[in-house]
Amino acid sequence: MSTTHAEPPLARRASDEAPEQAPEQAAEQAPAAVRHTISEVSATTGLTAHTLRWYERIGLLDPVDRSHSGQRRYSDADLNRLAFLGRLRLTGMPVADMLRYVELSRAGDDTLEGRRELLVEHREEVRQKIADLHATLAVLDHKIDLYARNASTHSRKKQS
Secondary structure, X not given: OOOOOOOOHHHHHHHOOOOOOOHHHHHHHOOOOOEEOHHHHHHHHOOOHHHHHHHHHHOOOOOOXXXXXXXXXXXXXXXXXXXXXXXXXXXXXXXXXXXXXXXHHHOOHHHHHHHHHHHHHHHHHHHHHHHHHHHHHHHHHHHHHHHHHHHHXXXXXXXX
């Protein structure tokens, strides 16, 4: 029986963006009316409340709006950025590089080439990791096959 892992609904929106639209542009264009509590965002993204506050403190997220009682209220734009940052983290991008990307994004269209270069460099690192994983998988497959053959041979000898 196989199970599939479904993305949280709000995280899926960011990955469903039109390919020609950069994630940070979609985040800026998202309607500002919808607000989410830190516990809702934590449940949706899988990030702890502590991590969400840290992302805001170090500048990965813009300052989050607050309710009249001071509670954080995240917009869909914040969720879109978090979804993109989550993808970058999934690929192993260091937080420092994610922060550099966000800073470039905030600086406007004059930084498009810098953002592209940062992502191209990271893509090469990801491709190398994938190649390394494929090589490692081949070694594992070889060992598994070897053990299967040895177990089969051992089983036949025992029966004789």
